[in-house]
Amino acid sequence: MSTVNLFTDGEPIRDTKAPEGPVEQRWDKRRFGGKLVNPANRRKLSVIVVGTGLAGGSAAATLGELGYHVKSFCYQDSPRRAHSIAAQGGINAAKNYRNDGDSIQRLFYDTVKGGDYRSRESNVYRLAQVSVEIIDQCVAQGVPFAREYGGLLDTRSFGGVQVSRTFYARGQTGQQLLLGAYQALERQVAAGTVEMFTRHEMLELIIVDGAARGIVARDMVTGEIETHTADAVVLASGGYGNVFFLSTNAKGCNVTATWRAHRKGALFANPCYTQIHPTCIPQSGDHQSKLTLMSESLRNDGRVWVPVAKGDKRDPREIPEDERDYYLERIYPSFGNLVPRDIASRAAKNVCDEGRGVGPGGLGVYLDFADAIQRLGRKAVADKYGNLFEMYERITGEDPFEVPMRIYPAVHYTMGGLWVDYDLQSTIPGLFVIGEANFSDHGANRLGASALMQGLADGYFVLPNTISDYLAKGPFPKVGDDHEAVVEARESVTGRIERLLSIDGDRTPDSFHRELGALMWEYCGMERTDEGLRKAIDRIRELREEFWTRVKVPGENEELNQALEKAGRIADFFELAELMCIDALHRTESCGGHFRAESQTPDGEALRDDEHFAYVAAWEYTGDAPVLHKENLEYENVKMVQRSYK
């Protein structure tokens, strides 16, 4: 079993480039301190943006509007399909339209606290500041937000906060915001400032003289390996939740873009911070290909329970009241069914581990609306949750009005990502990382309705302002296709593809992905232990070996080859999985989405260790044991406290 030398310690990170001074003045100071690019010179400067979700789509559109020459890439057939489209709940902004005491300071405070004090104050404060501009921008684009009778914007309270600051568009806020960004992007395509490359996947980063200067991308229709060069590269390629195989991510979501950059020198921060959402539809069998989220608003009226007895297979309607365990209400009498995501998820896992789970494989708990239907009437429940009940019935074939829903936690979001400074620049000059792909704003746990806020903050407002300081140093010497670094990057990609195609083994790419995912879920999921993580690391290494000797990728490169696409992504997931486990192993505290069984309070709650772990763990790739660089987190504006929900 792995014991020693899983990683080594490196130099701490001392400078995040955040300006000094009061936190509320830092963004102004940075914008004033940064160099600008003359409008006439912008068209001579080119920027590659990988990914077209909220962050990438809004960034590419905005950079195009500013006059830069932008090349935008997505693996889907249209930029409108990026997985931001699936976000349901809403987007936070400190508008204080409700006059209920909200402010930039409060949004900042809630986000730092919600992140369990593992995020960077300067970045989060800026996020809260910019939040108000995002709503203005999206409304101007014609995003059909929910409205009051008087025609003004409606808001709701979300994720347990006490103010009503979440703007929404029914249960499809992500879709509407993304279409806003997509339309702005297509407008720039028409204007000629943005060149769009759909069905293209980034497979390598090109570095020239230490700076990011381009990417290698595969045309997924023809298989052609293309090299694209630019003056700067922006990664907006999303999170890595699909390392678990089953998650609420889209099937194509992957870590390849960020992982390739990591291998070329970009530090990867806090990879173990993953968010597990408590209300998803459970797996129905071995054929399961993805998991579907049900809005957590269901917990406002549904009661969560499992049978008291192990292995109770009775129809839930026949189980009498005194043989049911409403465990959240029992353990957390003051918050009950409304405890935060991480706590609700872990409690569900615990009762299932005890053998009291329900449904296929015993991996589910009931979310019961019988009381709500009796109390409010069937119509009121239908008005509130009708569309969710329909979605549930479509997938499971069961009617929640008749039978209690079954839910189970699922991987939903990854807080970790490439390390970036205050300018959203990675440790590779000229490589910027935005949205879920970076690590910066959510600490160890993301609050509901904050992902959309961060993606659009980065793309519309932060990056377009900070990148100019870098681009002002240009134009940089032109890099030709025959440049040594370009040739080398292209050859490494073709070599890898040839290798994958030549193994000709007896196992499908998906079979490896499923096995890796199950391993990660077991040992690096909702609860992690020293022993389990070490076991996982050993097993991941064995499985990776097996992958490279037994995987079977049919067909050839020069065609649309979905098995080849998958195999390449899985190869990178293997490497990421090991780093996630190492990160989880070294962080012996519990915080946010990271629960270490060894670090809990006497009554079983997460126990943070601020004395030893109030830092960002940024990992350097070496090809062997990774090197840990710590960025210490200092809190000048928020006092650190232990969370409690009892």
Added chain:
Amino acid sequence: MKLTLKIWRQKNADDPGRMVPYELDDVSPDMSFLEMLDVLNERLIVEGEDPVAFDHDCREGICGMCSLVIDGTPHGPQQATTTCQLHMRHFKDGDVITIEPWRAAAFPVIKDLVVDRSAFDRIIQAGGYVSAPTGSAPEAASIPVPQADAHAAFDAATCIGCGACVAACPNASAMLFTAAKITHLGLMPQGQPERYGRVTAMVAQMDAEGFGGCTNTGECTAVCPKGIPFETISRLNADLLKATRKAS
């Protein structure tokens, strides 16, 4: 259950293509339609055959990437449901299911069940937006929108751009797709300044892409997984008429 699938196989754009039968045992009623195809593909890979290419991504009915004409109907037999949300419990043991790609001149087949829908992006490029560069926006609350308009705009804005409307239309018209965007933006105050230029440009682009004309058969709205209302097309036509009058 046991099924026979007849699937359109086409190696690339130049290949004429053909229907190929596959037998599949042990299909669980709880599987989604795409999971059933995953099972087939896993088997094909192990047997050394080329797996069936099909587009899909979110698998929760919102990205618009999945397609498939199932037994002659885009997105299959269940109304208001994308292929990825269709489950096998709607089929029975012994069924023979035909699976084909979207059929339209403007959506050429790339491989098997995968088609090129980039024409939709170009229709949006022609004018499916509000020109509001980042930073130029007025304070959000300064633009009130009557709630009823916001609702109707939203109903149109839920279009996922999947192209089922085109696949179902006997003329392969993209009218419902285009009308959804015209309606969404035309009902919002933000969309007014460019309203008439937008409809003219988008319809011209739709024609240029080779989509057919609309003859009001209504097949589009019947298969639309998001239930985009048929009257959006009347709204488009009304705007187009006004635009033409203004121009003359």
